Amino acid sequence: MTAMLQGERFHVTYRVASSAQNIMPIASALCLEETVEFPADILPDSVEPGIVGSVESAKAIDDNHWEVTISYAHEVTGGELPQMLNVVFGNISLWPGIRVQRLALSPSLAATFGGPRFGEQGLRQRLGVWDRALLATAIKPMGRSAKELATIAGQCAEGGIDLIKDDHGLANQSFAPWRDRIHRCADAVAQANAKTGGKSLYLPNITGPWETMQERAAIAQATGAGGLLIAPGLTGFDAMRHLAQDRSIDLPIMAHPTFLGSYVLNPEQGISPYALLGQLMRVAGADAVIYPNYGGRFAFTREQCLEIVQGLTDPLQGLASSLPTPGGGMTIARVPEMVATYGHAAILLIGGDLFRGSDSLVAKSQRFREQVTKASA
Amino acid sequence: MTAMLQGERFHVTYRVASSAQNIMPIASALCLEETVEFPADILPDSVEPGIVGSVESAKAIDDNHWEVTISYAHEVTGGELPQMLNVVFGNISLWPGIRVQRLALSPSLAATFGGPRFGEQGLRQRLGVWDRALLATAIKPMGRSAKELATIAGQCAEGGIDLIKDDHGLANQSFAPWRDRIHRCADAVAQANAKTGGKSLYLPNITGPWETMQERAAIAQATGAGGLLIAPGLTGFDAMRHLAQDRSIDLPIMAHPTFLGSYVLNPEQGISPYALLGQLMRVAGADAVIYPNYGGRFAFTREQCLEIVQGLTDPLQGLASSLPTPGGGMTIARVPEMVATYGHAAILLIGGDLFRGSDSLVAKSQRFREQVTKASA
Numbered sequence: 001m002t003a004m005l006q007g008e009r010f011h012v013t014y015r016v017a018s019s020a021q022n023i024m025p026i027a028s029a030l031c032l033e034e035t036v037e038f039p040a041d042i043l044p045d046s047v048e049p050g051i052v053g054s055v056e057s058a059k060a061i062d063d064n065h066w067e068v069t070i071s072y073a074h075e076v077t078g079g080e081l082p083q084m085l086n087v088v089f090g091n092i093s094l095w096p097g098i099r100v101q102r103l104a105l106s107p108s109l110a111a112t113f114g115g116p117r118f119g120e121q122g123l124r125q126r127l128g129v130w131d132r133a134l135l136a137t138a139i140k141p142m143g144r145s146a147k148e149l150a151t152i153a154g155q156c157a158e159g160g161i162d163l164i165k166d167d168h169g170l171a172n173q174s175f176a177p178w179r180d181r182i183h184r185c186a187d188a189v190a191q192a193n194a195k196t197g198g199k200s201l202y203l204p205n206i207t208g209p210w211e212t213m214q215e216r217a218a219i220a221q222a223t224g225a226g227g228l229l230i231a232p233g234l235t236g237f238d239a240m241r242h243l244a245q246d247r248s249i250d251l252p253i254m255a256h257p258t259f260l261g262s263y264v265l266n267p268e269q270g271i272s273p274y275a276l277l278g279q280l281m282r283v284a285g286a287d288a289v290i291y292p293n294y295g296g297r298f299a300f301t302r303e304q305c306l307e308i309v310q311g312l313t314d315p316l317q318g319l320a321s322s323l324p325t326p327g328g329g330m331t332i333a334r335v336p337e338m339v340a341t342y343g344h345a346a347i348l349l350i351g352g353d354l355f356r357g358s359d360s361l362v363a364k365s366q367r368f369r370e371q372v373t374k375a376s377a
Numbered sequence: 378m379t380a381m382l383q384g385e386r387f388h389v390t391y392r393v394a395s396s397a398q399n400i401m402p403i404a405s406a407l408c409l410e411e412t413v414e415f416p417a418d419i420l421p422d423s424v425e426p427g428i429v430g431s432v433e434s435a436k437a438i439d440d441n442h443w444e445v446t447i448s449y450a451h452e453v454t455g456g457e458l459p460q461m462l463n464v465v466f467g468n469i470s471l472w473p474g475i476r477v478q479r480l481a482l483s484p485s486l487a488a489t490f491g492g493p494r495f496g497e498q499g500l501r502q503r504l505g506v507w508d509r510a511l512l513a514t515a516i517k518p519m520g521r522s523a524k525e526l527a528t529i530a531g532q533c534a535e536g537g538i539d540l541i542k543d544d545h546g547l548a549n550q551s552f553a554p555w556r557d558r559i560h561r562c563a564d565a566v567a568q569a570n571a572k573t574g575g576k577s578l579y580l581p582n583i584t585g586p587w588e589t590m591q592e593r594a595a596i597a598q599a600t601g602a603g604g605l606l607i608a609p610g611l612t613g614f615d616a617m618r619h620l621a622q623d624r625s626i627d628l629p630i631m632a633h634p635t636f637l638g639s640y641v642l643n644p645e646q647g648i649s650p651y652a653l654l655g656q657l658m659r660v661a662g663a664d665a666v667i668y669p670n671y672g673g674r675f676a677f678t679r680e681q682c683l684e685i686v687q688g689l690t691d692p693l694q695g696l697a698s699s700l701p702t703p704g705g706g707m708t709i710a711r712v713p714e715m716v717a718t719y720g721h722a723a724i725l726l727i728g729g730d731l732f733r734g735s736d737s738l739v740a741k742s743q744r745f746r747e748q749v750t751k752a753s754a
Contacts, residue, residue: 004551010586034673035543036518039729047520051552076519076549080586082611083548086635090546091705092640093610096674142453143424167414169467171460174381177427209457210619233470236457236613243586258463261470263639264648270639297410298471328468352416367534 005050005279009071011104012088016066017097021093030068030098033091035076053087060154072123079112081238081284085215087312089271092153101269102139102311103279110283110317113244118252118287119320120345126226126252127162128199133339134347135368136254136288136325137354139185140167146181152361154188156354157200159365163288164189165229165345166205168256178208181220186224203254206243211224217249227252227287233259237284244285255286265299273304278311281322288323288347292336296329302341309342323347323355332368339375348372382427386448388481393443394474394645400443404432407445407475410468412453413724423458429454430464438508444478456489458615464549475647479688480656486658487694491622495664497722498698503603504539509753510716511724512537512703512745513631513665516562517544523558524722531565533731535576535743540665540724541566542606543582545633554619555585556596563601575726578603580631583620584611595625609638610696614661621662631702632663642676650681652734656662658699665700665724670715673706679718686719700724709745716752725749731740 018026032040032052043052056069076311077084092098092128112200118121124130130202137156139149149170156164172178173275182204206216217228228251232240244253257277264277272278273291281289291308292298305326312322324342327349338348354364395403408430409417420429433446434598454461469475493499502508514533516526526547526649533541543562549555559581566579567670583593590612594605605628609617621630634654639649648657650668660664668685682703689699701719704726715725731741 002471012665029674036520037515037546038518038730042729042732043518044521044525046522046525047518051518053518066666076546078548078550080548080583082608083546083550084588085611086546086548086584086608088448089639090608090611090635091675093636094642094669094677094705095638096676098643138414141415141420141424141428143413143428145423148421169412169414169453169463171457172453173455173460191739207459209459209611211614231459231463231467232645234462234615236616238587238611239613257471258467259470261468262643265471265646266639269544269642272529281615292471294729297406298468298470298556299473328471351414352419353418356416356584369412373499 001323005073005075008074008108010074010106010107010109011056011069011070011071013067015061015101016068017064017101018066020060020268021065023068027058027068027070030092031070033070034087035192037091054285062127074106074108077109080237081113081241084109085237090096099269100275101277103216105317107317109311110319113139113283114288115316116172116284116285116322119245120323121285122253123323126199126201132373133342133344133375134162134323135372136163136165136347136349137161138165138167138349138351140351141167142167142173143175143241146176146184148183149176150184150188151153153185153202154192155361156198156365157189157192157198159362160196160198160369161200161365162317163201163202163203163227163254165254167358168205168207168229168231168258169314170205173207178216182220184297190224193257203227203229204228207231210214213239213334217243221249225251227254229254231256231324232281232284233257252287254288254290255281256290267278274307274311277308282312282316282319286322288325288326290325290349293326293330297343298328313345325349327351331370335368335371336375339372344376382450383427383453385451385483385485386444387483387486388433388448390444390446390478392429392476392478393445394441395443397437397450399447404435404447407469408432410449411464413436413447413469418704428701429651451483451485454486458490458618461486462614463686472647477652479652482694484694486625487696490660491662492659492693492696493662493664494621494733497700500629500664502702503576503578505538508751510698510719510721510749510750511539511577513540513542513724513726514538515542515544515726515728517545517728519550520552523553524559526553526558527561529578530562531569531740534566534569534575535573535741536739537573537575537746538577538742540580540582540631541663542631545582545584545606545608545635547582547632548585555593557599559597559602567601579633579658580604580606582606585610590616590625590726594620598626602628604631606631606633608633608635609658610634614673617663618661629664630668631665632658633667636719649684651684651688654685656693659689659693659696663699665702666745667704667726668748669705670703670707675705690722702726704728709748712748713746717748718730
């Protein structure tokens with residue numbers, strides 16, 4: 001006999017496509033599939049019943065959809081994030097009609113994974129900015145040399161942009177090899193800061209081969225980077241969690257949603273923007289989370305964007321909030337509207353638009369900053 | 378000027394929901410989004426035009442869908458798998474109506490990532506089995522002690538099952554801590570092999586926290602495990618690629634599809650079973666790939682299953698084939714049909730059904746083996 005369950009459970013609320021007749025059989029099958037993956041009628045006595053997921057509530061949303069909340073024993077995760085994801089949406093990710101709506105972590109799980117180490121307050125402290133929304137841009141495009149990208153980074157910093165990140169497609173390409181780019185860009189931002197008295201941060205992209213990430217994070221820090229950009233869809237969420245919890249690394253983390261779209265785009269299946277780009281990004285340690293703002297190059301609605309903001313900021317067992325970072329085809333002209341929508345607790349990300357027109361990049365960055373300051377007043 | 382493109386390109390074929398009028402603007406936008414992420418009209422001169430994805434062909438599938446093949450310069454990947462995934466289906470994973478149908482790797486990319494190190498032939502060599510389909514099972518359920526699970530593993534080996542894997546939900550839970558389980562199970566399988574003269578392999582699940590995987594793989598090998606089970610949806614595909622290429626580890630890899638369902642279940646968006654569970658699993662080094670067989674607990678059709686088989690075995694720049702491993706609610710009664718469908722070049726995975734009925738696990742395993750041998754004759 002094992003008898004090890006302590007009684008602490010976490011909850012997952014699913015939206016399930018089902019008739020009234022089928023919902024309980026489906027919910028019960030889900031409870032088994034995500035835990036013991038074993039027929040209920042032949043479960044051995046040595047397996048405590050509490051190991052199996054338990055249906056806590058089920059209510060009809062409409063004739064064909066139900067909201068079902070299932071609780072799982074804390075112990076089935078083993079305190080490991082990959083296994084928690086596996087319990088929340090593992091094999092059932094291969095079932096049609098199941099969508100994760102939201103999580104309610106247990107206190108122990110929240111403490112185990114840790115969440116954002118910096119959060120909004122920690123990031124603002126590094127930047128020394130308290131009274132307005134924050135600004136971000138991406139150095140781009142891929143294909144430019146490290147020297148050119150560093151010049152761009154320096155100009156953006158000189159213009160007063162708070163967070164200057166690598167475009168998430170900048171990896172270790174021959175046109176701008178990773179180490180060379182990080183050194184040059186960090187130097188350029190440091191020089192601009194020295195000139196302006198500002199505290200702009202450079203965030204290199206450390207999304208890369210499994211065996212490089214720890215080293216790249218350490219190099220980034222040693223080189224003077226002010227944060228890290230990572231795409232958990234490419235690296236796995238736990239790579240980010242690891243870097244957020246690694247005490248040898250003392251840098252805020254910005255997360256990018258690339259490769260994750262298929263989870264959120266199908267309203268009948270997958271994981272809600274609230275749970276995936278909000279809660280799970282935050283649980284896994286993102287201090288700031290990029291997502292496609294409504295009205296840009298992507299298909300997210302305003303409601304979906306605000307849902308993500310809620311996932312990043314709603315009470316979550318004491319975890320720090322993450323900063324919403326709407327981007328994806330944003331323009332300086334839209335700054336007043338974005339500030340009206342998101343308030344101060346957001347990072348406005350504008351990339352390509354800064355490169356348009358005859359003004360210099362420094363001038364465009366300054367204009368971006370002025371607009372944000374004005375709209376935040 | 379950078380001028381570094383060598384001319385080698387790889388191809389991705391997408392299914393795009395579009396009218397005839399919009400298809401070329403959408404395809405062109407996709408080419409930009411997945412590479413430079415920058416407006417075409419202001420691309421700097423220093424960026425070689427070949428950096429941008431290029432539409433190679435577009436043909437109508439029906440009134441509202443097109444098949445579009447886009448080529449990308451080898452160099453945009455930087456020779457890194459996460460960045461290749463980012464190019465293939467990065468930001469556009471956040472667009473509705475785009476589905477990756479198949480990849481055509483370039484020779485250099487295939488050589489860089491390596492694919493399966495063992496493949497069917499290598500795995501058969503380890504097992505000494507040449508004349509029939511292979512057998513696999515999972516030790517389960519979660520909640521049993523390491524000792525109980527080891528007893529099960531030993532009995533399955535004694536009954537002649539080739540590959541005995543951890544259930545993918547077995548992580549490092551308190552009921553069966555990882556190290557203890559791996560030691561006990563590897564020992565039990567070795568003892569059974571000594572008794573029967575067989576060569577059954579035990580495959581522990583090494584899906585786990587980022588910082589544990591390398592160590593767990595090394596421990597598994599030192600302990601006498603015969604392979605590794607990993608879930609790239611949880612760890613990122615590159616963790617598997619790393620382990621497949623790490624010369625200090627000499628173990629075949631079996632991949633599990635948990636957490637990946639949302640990519641394949643929406644016919645209008647995502648990644649096809651052929652490309653995701655076939656090609657990408659194989660490129661990333663899986664020697665065997667588990668997927669939900671038709672007619673079990675999951676919703677895959679026979680056609681989708683055969684599509685996956687093709688992705689695992691179609692010519693792919695000289696990469697070894699991976700072994701299809703259909704499972705998910707399979708029974709011994711279905712063995713003849715499964716062998717008829719898949720032939721010898723497959724691993725038949727039966728879990729829960731072995732535990733049904735009054736016969737011993739050894740007897741059920743023997744019966745499974747007899748059925749496969751008979752059906753393969």
